[in-house]
Every structure is written in structure tokens, then in C-alpha cells.
Amino acid sequence: MTRQPFMVRRMKRGRSLAIVLILLAAAACGGPASSTPVPTNAAIDPLAVDWDDRALFRRGLIAPEQGVLEGLPGASVYHIDLRIPPDMAVVRGHEEVRYSNQEGVPLDGIYFQLLPNASGGRVTVSAVQVDGQEIQPAYEFHDTALYVPLATPLQPGEHIVVQMDFTAEVPREMGGNFGLFGYFNEILVLDTFYPVIPVYDDEGWNAGELPPNGDWPYFDASFYLVRVSAPVKLVVVASGVEVSRETAGETLSLVFAAGPARDFYLAASEHFAVISGTVGDTMVNSYAIGERKEGARLVLQAAENALRHFSERFGPYPYTEFDAVSTPMLALGIEYPGMSGIALRLYDPDEVVSGLPAHILIESVVAHEVAHQWFYNAVGNDQVDEAWLDEALAQYLTGLYYVDVQGESAARSYRESWDNYWERVDRAEIPIGLPSAAYGQKEYSPIVYGRGPIFVTALAEEMGPGTFDEFLRDYYQTYKWGIGTGEGFRKLAEEHCQCDLSALFEEWVYGK
Numbered sequence: 001m002t003r004q005p006f007m008v009r010r011m012k013r014g015r016s017l018a019i020v021l022i023l024l025a026a027a028a029c030g031g032p033a034s035s036t037p038v039p040t041n042a043a044i045d046p047l048a049v050d051w052d053d054r055a056l057f058r059r060g061l062i063a064p065e066q067g068v069l070e071g072l073p074g075a076s077v078y079h080i081d082l083r084i085p086p087d088m089a090v091v092r093g094h095e096e097v098r099y100s101n102q103e104g105v106p107l108d109g110i111y112f113q114l115l116p117n118a119s120g121g122r123v124t125v126s127a128v129q130v131d132g133q134e135i136q137p138a139y140e141f142h143d144t145a146l147y148v149p150l151a152t153p154l155q156p157g158e159h160i161v162v163q164m165d166f167t168a169e170v171p172r173e174m175g176g177n178f179g180l181f182g183y184f185n186e187i188l189v190l191d192t193f194y195p196v197i198p199v200y201d202d203e204g205w206n207a208g209e210l211p212p213n214g215d216w217p218y219f220d221a222s223f224y225l226v227r228v229s230a231p232v233k234l235v236v237v238a239s240g241v242e243v244s245r246e247t248a249g250e251t252l253s254l255v256f257a258a259g260p261a262r263d264f265y266l267a268a269s270e271h272f273a274v275i276s277g278t279v280g281d282t283m284v285n286s287y288a289i290g291e292r293k294e295g296a297r298l299v300l301q302a303a304e305n306a307l308r309h310f311s312e313r314f315g316p317y318p319y320t321e322f323d324a325v326s327t328p329m330l331a332l333g334i335e336y337p338g339m340s341g342i343a344l345r346l347y348d349p350d351e352v353v354s355g356l357p358a359h360i361l362i363e364s365v366v367a368h369e370v371a372h373q374w375f376y377n378a379v380g381n382d383q384v385d386e387a388w389l390d391e392a393l394a395q396y397l398t399g400l401y402y403v404d405v406q407g408e409s410a411a412r413s414y415r416e417s418w419d420n421y422w423e424r425v426d427r428a429e430i431p432i433g434l435p436s437a438a439y440g441q442k443e444y445s446p447i448v449y450g451r452g453p454i455f456v457t458a459l460a461e462e463m464g465p466g467t468f469d470e471f472l473r474d475y476y477q478t479y480k481w482g483i484g485t486g487e488g489f490r491k492l493a494e495e496h497c498q499c500d501l502s503a504l505f506e507e508w509v510y511g512k
Contacts, residue, residue, distance in 0.1 A: 001178060001215055001331045044244035044255045046079040046225035051098045051161075056257040057223060060241040060338075062281045065318040068260060072481060074100035074159075075260060076222040080194055084230040084268065088170055088183040095194055096163040099154075103200055106153035110160075111207035112146040112195035114139075115217075116168055118210045120175035120182060125195060128164045145207040146195060168193050174330055184328040185344060187269040187289075188234075191334075192217065196263060199382070199483065206382065211437035213444035214391075215383040221481040223259030228266065230254070235272035237287050237325045239264045239337045260481045261337035262377050267325045275300055279307045282317055288326040288347050295347025295362065299324045302363045303340075306370035309404040310397065313469070314374050314476045322373070324366060333365040335372035342366060364398060364414075371397035379479045386486050388432040388509070392452025399453065415457065421450035431511030433486055455508035462504055463497040471496040 049056070054069045061068070082093040101107050114123040125146055128135050137148045154160055168190075171182040180191035198206040199218050206218050227244075228236055232252040240258025247253070258264055271289040275296050278284065284307065286300035303324050311317050323339035326347050334341040342365060345351045351358035371394040375381075381389040395418070402411035419427075424446040432452045436444060460468035471493050475484065478492065486509060494501050 001334050043246050043253070044225075044227075046227050046255060047081060047094070047096060049079065049225055051077050054223065054259075056225065056243050057259050059243065060257055060259070060320055061318055062316060062320055064316060068318075068481060072221065072260060074102040076100070076197060076220060078194070078196075078222060078224045078226070078264070080224065080226045080264075082193075082226060082228050082266075084188070084228065084234070086231050088188050091168045091170060091190065091193060093166050093168075093194060094163070095166060096161060097197065098159055098161050099197060100159040101154045101156050104156055106155050107150065107200070108153050109147055109149040110154075110162065111198055111205045112148065112162075113192075113198050113207055113216075114144055114146055114195055115192040115210075116181045117143045118216075119180060119191065120171040120173070121193075122169040123193075123195070124167050126165045128162070130162050131160050141208055141210075144210055147207075164195065166195055174328070178330040178334070180329055180331075180334055180341070186271060187327055187344070188267065189327050189329070189341065190266040191336075192263055193266070194264070199380075201382075201483070206384070209437075211384060211435070212441070213439055214387045214436035214448070217263055218382050218384060219262045219380070220483070221260035221262060221380065224257070224261060224264045226256045226258070226264055226266075228254045228256065230268060231270075233270045234268045235270065235274075235287070236266065236268045237272065237285075237323050237339065238266040239339055241319075241321050258337060262380055263337060265336035265339060265341075267327050267341065272325070277304050279304050279322075280311070280316070281320055282307060283321050285321070285323045287323065289344075292326065292347035294349060295326070295359065298359060298362045299326075299342055299347075299366055302366035303370055305405050306367045306401055307373075309401060310371060310374060313400065313404075314473050315480075317373060318378060322370075324369075332361065333369045335369045335376055337377045338373070340366065340369035340372075342369070367401040368394050368398045371401075374476055375484075378481065379476055380481075380483045381485070382483075384437075385435045386433060387436050387448050388452045388455075389484055389486060389489065391448050392432060392456050395449055395453035396456040399457075415453075418450050418454050422446050422454065424450070429507075429511070431509055433509035433511075451508070458508065459493065459501070459504060462501065463493060463499070467497050468493075 057069060058066055077098045079096045080093055084091050099110060116123045128137050135148055137146050140147055180189055199220055210216050230236055230252050232247055232250050236254055238256045239261055240256040242254055243257045244255035272287045273290040274285050274287050276283055276285045277300055284303050286296040288296035307317050319338045321338060324342055326344050327341045328344045332343045346358045346362050349359050353361060375393045376390040399411050399415050402414050425443055430443060430447045432447055432455055475492055490501055490505050
């Protein structure tokens, strides 16, 4: 998630205007356009699609990536039916999810996270069933998690189907988690609006108290079929690609297929207009309210550049669509699978944010959020306990963006801003690898987003630039659609450089 920039540095390149480069204080933390009809022979009912039928997901993946549909046999599959009313006050849904136990131990129950309950909204759940049998769940952790007990332990390799109804009250005032869930400025934003299963790892279920710092999602790559019923005038932008569209009176029914993906996001407004371009086999869409066409153009250009250059460096962007959508938020940007939210105020050419012209900030924000498509979405990680794994890398990748698009001198200026941001905590040698909750209120961003990319740079210098680039490509390919860890990151780096990096990691990451 992108918060506020810290430093501005000007420099000239050729005949271009001065380029202002910033450090992103935090990062969200991304086929055809989402609102463009996709012809189908018949309407699709997600609740009637066979759990093992992944055909609908094929059109959302570029050809070289479609082989993943034959893999990930244990990936969760979500079928969701969502209804958005004209007043946007309460959205209602029915969810069915097939969950497979991919662990080495039996599971006595399953957790679902209810993240809107920590971000200004209110989700309640009813009619919970497991394989058709009614179950009485329990709300835990200040109602931010739902525990669903199982009558019979779920053995390794077995799967169950959990179904439930849910309602989500949509706030009108920004609160909790940067205003990413609510209805503001006639724009609906639904960040993880549905009950979602967190990762089960060597620590057990990752459901608990949510820290005030950083991002919360820590989910396995899953497949989503989501039907959205909404007022016909609403332009709906969502993760994945649109595979079905129907209109009945004043109601529009859309079906989106997204996957593999870490989660599912939706934004909607009657005022959205879209401009589009292409990068390879990917359509790139930039949505904004109609009078902000110039901001939408800047976002589209930066997104195309980032997708192109990151694909060349690490491996192709996997989807046939990428959407950038202008939304109100307290942050500057936020990442989601196949799309990114960019702060509404950055589209205003007359807006000044933290002393900087908004149109200058857009490029850095977009590049950072696009980088998360590789590290957060394709390669997942524990964003609560090891936030540096995606956030420090996204910062470092933004520097590479400037190398590729603006040149080394521009990238050097951008990298200098990391040091200045770290100065906010007097260059305190606080480890970048602490859990988010372990940082003080003023420490998290300067350490993870300032000191973090400085460590990645030090690591690249220690390994050698060519070796480091090969390692980062290998890290992406090795952990794609899986979960990366700090320990796995270090071990793979050592394999590439044939060197011992423990001292470097202890100095910067763990602080031992």
C-alpha cells in the first residue's frame, strides 16, 4: 500500500521536464476490459459450475501461463453470488468454497477472516453448512475471524465444501485500513468483502489480532467465480475477466473469473470512464471519473511501461487483463490480483500531495503497485510477519523501473530517497524482518519501505548484479502461485552466489 512520499529530487534528462522521484512510504499496499461485454452462449451461474471445471479461467491467462490450470490440484475454489443495492448501504452474498487439506495433519476446523470488521464495515455470517450439514460457527478476535468446527477432522488430501450467507454493511466514512472498504465520493470499494480462508502454515492458522501497521492479506492462490448483481448504470471493475453479462430491467448481472489469485477485489461507480492499451497479450485498462482523463492517461502509460519491463526482467505478467482504477483512499495506492487502486486525488492536476504535484506522484505509485503483481500475488508471502518480502522488493523494483524507463541517473535519485526516508527514524538499525506488530507507529514504514530496499540493494551488490538478477527470476519462478519465505529467499540466493549470506541477513533482516 502506498502512503505518503517523503522526498522529492529533481533532475533533467534530455529535453524532458524535470523528473520528480519519490520514495513510496508504503505499498499496498492489479483480455478485455472488465466493463466490456464478453459474448457467451448462455448466462453463467457460478454456483452451478463443477468444482473441477477450470475452463472459464483460461481466457484470463496468457497462453504460456494456462498450464497452471492443470496444476494446483488442492487450490481453494470460491463460488460467490454478490448483490449490490442501489443505495450501496449493505451488500449481500452467498458463498460456497471447496477447501482441500494440503497440510500434513488433520484439521478440526477452518478459519475464515472477516476483514471488513477491522476496516470500518461490518460483516455477519449465517446459514453455515459443511458438506450440507448445518454448523454453528464462532466469531473470534473481535469478530475479525470466524471459526467453523468440523464434525469429523479433515484428513490430509481430503476436501470439504463450506457454504454460507453473508451481509456486509458498507461505511460512508473512511476508517480502519486506509478507507479501502466503503462508499466514498460515489465510488464503491470492496476490499476482501467476503469471508476468506487464511493460510495454514507451520504456525497453524494465520487468523488472529490484526496489527495496526501494514497489510493483512495472507492467502493461498485460489480460483474465484463471482457473480455480481448491481444497478444497471454501475460500471463494475473487478479482479479477473468478465465471462458473462446479462441485463434484466434495472439490474446488471456480471460474472468474473479470477485465478489463480490471492484474493478478489471490486470497485464500482456510475462515473467511471476507461481508456485502454495493450502490452503483449494483455489489455491494460485505466478507469477514472470522466473529467480526469489526463490522470487516467498518465496511469495507463506508467502501467504499460511497468508491465512491459517487469515481464522482461522476471517472467511474463500472467493475466490477459490489468486494471488500474481511481478510488478514494487515505493511502496513495493498493495492490490486488490483476488490478491496482490508485488514489483519486492523484488524478487531479491541481492537487498537491505532501508538497508535490499529484501528476508527478502517479508514475511512482503505479510502478510500485504493478510490481506487486509479481511479489504478493504470483509469489505470496506472510504480509503480517514478513512484510519486507513483498514491500521491500516492490520498492527495489520501482528503482529498476526507473533504470529501464528513465535511465540510471533517475534511478539513482530514486534510490537516494530511501536513505532520506530512513532518516525519519535517525537511521535506526531496526531489523526489516520483524512482524508488523513489533514496529512502533513511526517505525514501520521507514524501516520496511526505506531500510528494506537498501538491504535488497546491498544484497544485489554482495551477490553481483548479474547473479542477483538471475536469482530474482528464479525466486519468482520457484515460488509462483506458492508461498515465499525469508528463509527460502536466503537459501535460494546462497545457491546462486555460492556464498554465505547469513551475516548480511542477520545485520539487516533479523538483527541478531
